[in-house]
Amino acid sequence: MKLLTPTKLGSIQVSNRIVMAPMTRSRADVAGVVSELTVRYYAQRASAGLIITEATNVSPEAVGYPMTPGIWSAEHVDAWKRVTSAVHAAGGTIVMQLWHTGRVGHSEVRGGRTPVAPSAIGIQGQQHFTPSGLKDYEVPRALTTEEVRATVDDFEQGAKNAKAAGFDGVELHSAFGYLPHQFLVDSANERTDAYGGSVENRARFVLDVMARLVRVWGDGRVGIRLSPTLAYNGMVDSDPLATFAHLIEQLNALPLAYLHLMRATPDAARFPTWPQDTIATFGPMFRGQLIVNGGFDRDSAEAALVTGPAHAVSFGAPFIANPDLVHRFATGAALAQGDRGSFYHGGEKGYVDYPALPDSEPKAARGYWLVLATVVDPVQFGKYAAVAGPVIASYGGRVLARGDVAQVVEGQVPRRPYFIEFPSYVVARACFDSAAYQDAIALRAGAAQFDIVVVEGMAP
Numbered sequence: 001m002k003l004l005t006p007t008k009l010g011s012i013q014v015s016n017r018i019v020m021a022p023m024t025r026s027r028a029d030v031a032g033v034v035s036e037l038t039v040r041y042y043a044q045r046a047s048a049g050l051i052i053t054e055a056t057n058v059s060p061e062a063v064g065y066p067m068t069p070g071i072w073s074a075e076h077v078d079a080w081k082r083v084t085s086a087v088h089a090a091g092g093t094i095v096m097q098l099w100h101t102g103r104v105g106h107s108e109v110r111g112g113r114t115p116v117a118p119s120a121i122g123i124q125g126q127q128h129f130t131p132s133g134l135k136d137y138e139v140p141r142a143l144t145t146e147e148v149r150a151t152v153d154d155f156e157q158g159a160k161n162a163k164a165a166g167f168d169g170v171e172l173h174s175a176f177g178y179l180p181h182q183f184l185v186d187s188a189n190e191r192t193d194a195y196g197g198s199v200e201n202r203a204r205f206v207l208d209v210m211a212r213l214v215r216v217w218g219d220g221r222v223g224i225r226l227s228p229t230l231a232y233n234g235m236v237d238s239d240p241l242a243t244f245a246h247l248i249e250q251l252n253a254l255p256l257a258y259l260h261l262m263r264a265t266p267d268a269a270r271f272p273t274w275p276q277d278t279i280a281t282f283g284p285m286f287r288g289q290l291i292v293n294g295g296f297d298r299d300s301a302e303a304a305l306v307t308g309p310a311h312a313v314s315f316g317a318p319f320i321a322n323p324d325l326v327h328r329f330a331t332g333a334a335l336a337q338g339d340r341g342s343f344y345h346g347g348e349k350g351y352v353d354y355p356a357l358p359d360s361e362p363k364a365a366r367g368y369w370l371v372l373a374t375v376v377d378p379v380q381f382g383k384y385a386a387v388a389g390p391v392i393a394s395y396g397g398r399v400l401a402r403g404d405v406a407q408v409v410e411g412q413v414p415r416r417p418y419f420i421e422f423p424s425y426v427v428a429r430a431c432f433d434s435a436a437y438q439d440a441i442a443l444r445a446g447a448a449q450f451d452i453v454v455v456e457g458m459a460p
Contacts, residue, residue: 002305003298004330006049009289009312010220010257012169013433014049014093017305018326019291019314022052022097022173022225024068026344027351032057032070034079039086040352044323046092047360049312052223052260053083055099055173058158061116061151062179064101066109066131067345071096071158077165084166088434089396095169095223095257096162098155098213102179103140103188104233106130115140116147118182118189118196118205123234129344145193148205151179156212159222168434169221169257170213172206176262177233180206184247185237203247210254219255223291227262229278231270240274241281248285259286260314263294283309298329317343320354327360377446388440392431397422 004016025041028034042051057063057070070076080096087094103117108130117140127134143151155172162170174180182188183205189196195205206224213222227235228244237243251259264278275281283290292304293314301313319325321338328335342350392399397420422428431437 001302001330003302003313004326007289007311008220009050009223009291010169010255011218012050012093012095012221012257014312015091016047016049016326017312018049018301018329019312020045020048020051020319020325021293021314021316022054022171023316023320024054024065024344025351026065026067027347028067028069030067031075032063032068033075034069034083036082037348037352038069038079039082042083042094043086043090043092044352044356045319045325046087046090046094047324047326048092048319049326051087051092051094052171052314053094053096055097055178056158056162058098058100059151059154061113062100062154063110064105064115064178065129068099071098071161071165072154077161080162080165080167084168088166088394093168095171095221096165096167097171097173097225098158098162099173100151100154100179102182103137104128104177106135107138108132108135114138116143117141117179118143118148118191121188121190121234123177126233142191145195148195152205152208152212155209156216159213159216163216169217169223171223171225171260172209172213173225174206175225175227175260176230177235180209181227181233181235184243185235186243187236187238188234199243199246202243203250206247207250210251210256214254214256220257222254222256223258223260224251224256225260225262225293226282227278228282229264229271229274230262236271244282245285248282252285252287256288258289258291258311260291260293261286263292279304279308279310298332320350323354324356324360327357331359333357380443380446384440384443387443388437391434391436391440392420394436397428397431 003018006013006015007017008014027037045051054069057068059072071080084094103115103123105115106128107114115138120139120142122139123137126137128137159170172180183195184202186202189202191197194201196202210222210224226244228240248259261279261283264276279292283292289311290309291312291314292310296304296313296315304310304313315325317338318335320343321336322328336354339350399420422431
């Protein structure tokens with residue numbers, strides 16, 4: 001099954017193509033700080049090839065919903081560090097979705113401050129969830145040009161904070177009607193400055209943010225989520241094909257990890273001039289790795305990978321009630337159904353209390369043999385070992401046997417190679433693909449050469 005095969009999304013190595021989609025769960029505290037419940041929630045789902053966190057506010061001004069997490073303070077960074085450490089220890093890979101809700105908010109959630117947007121145009125025909133119940137949307141305050149640029153800065157700082165928190169990358173939430181999406185769509189953006197008017201100007205905000213995120217993270221560790229044919233939250237564009245074709249073409253110039261594309265919803269049928277097959281229309285435009293999303297089950301996801309442009313498929317609601325979704329797909333086991341009443345509020349119930357199947361736990365630890373072929377500079381090699389050792393230990397790696405570097409004669413192979421045992425094969429893979437270990441590799445240049453051999457099970 002292709003769903004279960006490993007791949008790379010840019011520079012991010014994933015153990016399978018089953019992605020946990022970002023889902024708001026509203027379990028942070030009033031300051032946007034996540035708790036140990038969130039640590040357990042994501043660690044339980046670490047078998048996903050990639051976890052994309054719930055949307056996370058990049059600033060106090062970004063907040064639109066109560067009890068949603070933030071990434072603008074040191075307290076936020078420290079709390080998220082516990083999440084990333086737990087996911088990595090369980091063999092998982094996790095990126096943070098960066099969020100600004102824009103006009104999709106309410107002053108009651110924002111300490112009395114009116115929501116902001118590209119233009120002073122409110123959402124019609126919908127209501128917003130607040131602590132005192134559903135309320136009509138307010139007319140937002142239009143951002144000044146200086147505030148737009150400051151918001152770009154907020155996204156960059158959020159990316160820096162996510163990096164400090166130990167994530168493997170970041171994703172920009174530019175879908176579902178939130179602020180970046182609002183800039184793109186002409187019915188929500190009537191600006192007359194450099195961020196409004198033409199398609200090129202309306203795409204400027206998203207492209208400015210993406211360039212900053214790449215500047216922070218480097219090649220292959222930044223993704224973006226788009227929903228070109230989703231009209232929810234008032235996202236009605238006069239020509240989504242032209243708007244998003246231009247945007248995707250510009251995104252192709254950046255060294256991204258992936259494009260996360262939400263496929264057509266029933267909204268598309270209401271707009272006969274819109275593309276009716278979102279993935280078939282927009283997917284091939286992107287020249288990088290493509291994650292697709294939107295109502296897939298195991299069989300339709302497999303078909304999307306085999307016959308379509310997709311490289312991975314993301315699943316939302318199935319991951320809520322099935323922390324072992326990867327195992328259930330692999331074995332054909334039935335899926336549990338989630339309690340929708342606890343999707344967006346509560347404590348443990350409906351969050352961390354869904355059980356995994358008894359036979360879904362890993363069966364055997366696995367390891368890596370590191371065979372030291374040559375040491376030409378023992379001093380430089382010692383510098384490498386000083387950095388690599390703590391990294392390996394942080395992933396639960398344990399050195400069982402090692403060659404004695406002090407006895408190495410240039411050009412000769414030590415009699416005892418390195419053997420390092422990890423809690424699982426996936427953990428070992430994550431360690432050696434991590435940015436921290438790659439920093440150690442840089443110190444090894446000119447000092448030594450390794451042959452790395454995967455061991456598919458415990459050492460005798």
